[in-house]
Amino acid sequence: MTSIFHSSLLKDLSLILNDADDYDVIIQVGENQNTKEFRAHSVILRARSSYFKGALSTNWITKKNNMIMFNKPNITPIVFEMILKYIYIGEINLAKQSGENILELLVAADELLLEELFDHVQDYLIEKQDNWIDKNFILVLHTVFKFPSCKKLQDYCLDSICEYPLQFFFSKNFLSINEEILLGLIKRDDLKIEEVTIWDYLIKWGIEQTPGLESNRAKWNEENYQALKKILNQFIPLIRFVEISRADFFDKVRPYKAIIPKHIFEEIEEFYFKDTLPKTIILSPRTGLPDKKESFKSNIIKPKLANIITNWIYNKDAKFNHTIKNPLYKFKLIYCGNRDGISNNSFKNKCNGRVPSLVLIKAQKSNKIFGGYSSIGFNSLGDQCSIVNDVRYYYSSDNFIFSFEN
Numbered sequence: 001m002t003s004i005f006h007s008s009l010l011k012d013l014s015l016i017l018n019d020a021d022d023y024d025v026i027i028q029v030g031e032n033q034n035t036k037e038f039r040a041h042s043v044i045l046r047a048r049s050s051y052f053k054g055a056l057s058t059n060w061i062t063k064k065n066n067m068i069m070f071n072k073p074n075i076t077p078i079v080f081e082m083i084l085k086y087i088y089i090g091e092i093n094l095a096k097q098s099g100e101n102i103l104e105l106l107v108a109a110d111e112l113l114l115e116e117l118f119d120h121v122q123d124y125l126i127e128k129q130d131n132w133i134d135k136n137f138i139l140v141l142h143t144v145f146k147f148p149s150c151k152k153l154q155d156y157c158l159d160s161i162c163e164y165p166l167q168f169f170f171s172k173n174f175l176s177i178n179e180e181i182l183l184g185l186i187k188r189d190d191l192k193i194e195e196v197t198i199w200d201y202l203i204k205w206g207i208e209q210t211p212g213l214e215s216n217r218a219k220w221n222e223e224n225y226q227a228l229k230k231i232l233n234q235f236i237p238l239i240r241f242v243e244i245s246r247a248d249f250f251d252k253v254r255p256y257k258a259i260i261p262k263h264i265f266e267e268i269e270e271f272y273f274k275d276t277l278p279k280t281i282i283l284s285p286r287t288g289l290p291d292k293k294e295s296f297k298s299n300i301i302k303p304k305l306a307n308i309i310t311n312w313i314y315n316k317d318a319k320f321n322h323t324i325k326n327p328l329y330k331f332k333l334i335y336c337g338n339r340d341g342i343s344n345n346s347f348k349n350k351c352n353g354r355v356p357s358l359v360l361i362k363a364q365k366s367n368k369i370f371g372g373y374s375s376i377g378f379n380s381l382g383d384q385c386s387i388v389n390d391v392r393y394y395y396s397s398d399n400f401i402f403s404f405e406n
Contacts, residue, residue: 010089016041017088025056025068029080036077038084042068048087051113075108076101083108086117094124099132103143110147118149126156133157138173145181158184162288165193169201175208186238189302192288195243196252202239203256206232217255229259236260240283241268300360301369305404306331309358312400313373331358351378372401 023039030036045052054060061068072080078101086092094102102125109118125133125140133140133156141157144150161168162185168174182205185191186198207213210227213220236259244253249272257265267278284304298306334357335350351357356375363370375398386393 010091013088016044017084024066025070027070027072027080029072029075030077031073034076036080038080040084044088049112049114051111074111076104079104079108083112083114083117086114092117092120094121094128099125099129099136100139102129103140106150106153107143107147110149122150122152125153134160137168138171138177141181142178145178154184158188161185162188162191165191166197169193169197174201175205177205179209183234183238186235188286189284190287192286195240195286196245196248199239199244199252202232202235206235222258225256225258228256232259236264237281238283240285242271242277243285246272298360300362301404305369309371309373309402312402313356313358313398348378367405369404370402371404372399374399 017040020039020041023041025040025042025045027038027040028035029038042052042056046056047053055070056068061070063069075083078097082092082097082101082105094105097105102121106118106121106125109121137157137160140153144153144157182202186202191198204215206228207215209231210224213224213227241249241253241264249268253260253268260268263280264278267280270276271278282304284302284307287302301309335347340346340350356373357377358371358373360369360371362368375396376394386395
């Protein structure tokens with residue numbers, strides 16, 4: 001049987017941190033009037049942090065009076081004190097820390113390659129500091145998007161914007177938002193805001209980012225339009241132009257024809273004049289907004305996959321573009337496992353006598369979708385059948401099964 005004495009070990013390590021005379025590293029942190037020296041042991045720093053393992057190697061260190069001298073001006077004393085305590089005894093208390101200090105700790109943990117601490121701080125910010133994040137949204141947003149490892153916080157921020165986008169787009173800080181952040185937002189299918197509003201604010205943002213470009217379009221020349229086009233080049237293909245009304249297209253989009261790639265603008269015009277959806281850029285409507293044209297609503301699959309299934313039912317190519325005058329099938333939910341219970345009897349009671357029928361099944365804890373379509377439903381209809389062991393099986397060449405990664 002193994003005996004464990006962690007408590008005494010941590011106590012002794014704490015004494016080494018706070019009251020040792022055999023330290024061999026002096027670390028100067030902070031800048032200007034907010035600086036402090038910390039004393040530490042290189043063997044512990046190197047063992048606990050791969051950053052320090054490299055930084056304190058013999059090839060990089062600077063010594064003075066046999067002491068390793070190390071400077072970290074970009075980390076504040078209060079943050080580095082928390083880091084040292086974590087390194088020595090594996091403890092950290094964030095309850096009494098300000099949101100700003102915790103955010104700075106996250107950045108420092110990322111730089112010092114303290115993965116365990118980084119994950120903990122990121123989760124703590126999301127779970128315990130959500131109110132502070134809301135009040136300091138732009139600061140958090142610009143900070144976390146500098147670090148690819150902050151994916152969880154990035155997604156949290158983008159999810160918040162997608163759920164309540166107007167207060168973000170209407171804020172005074174919108175025009176200063178980072179290009180990468182705005183691009184990530186406009187790519188999202190779940191951004192709950194009218195497409196024409198996205199277009200309006202994208203134009204305002206683009207004008208702000210274009211040096212020397214004033215807001216009065218009447219004073220623009222061809223060079224001004226080309227400069228704005230260059231700024232918005234990667235954004236334009238992400239706009240769902242077919243979700244913008246004819247009136248708004250005429251008043252708000254058409255005046256900026258010069259910044260829209262020719263093939264995109266021609267397809268938009270064809271859509272408005274002939275009701276033909278674009279062929280080269282196919283984007284599904286943003287979710288969460290009422291859509292008069294949408295006839296398929298599902299919690300299992302996205303509209304884009306629904307369109308593919310509908311094309312199969314029509315015996316069309318998966319990328320076939322429907323028009324307003326050539327609408328999708330209308331689907332009606334007749335059986336739902338969550339609502340009606342998952343059992344053979346429940347399925348038969350709900351689905352018998354219904355034709356044609358589409359079945360969708362989502363695998364638990366997975367993005368996999370399985371399904372099938374029966375043009376003759378799930379009862380004894382149709383002329384084509386086989387009899388096996390006195391059981392009659394009906395079939396149709398229009399039926400099919402499928403699977404997707406949603």
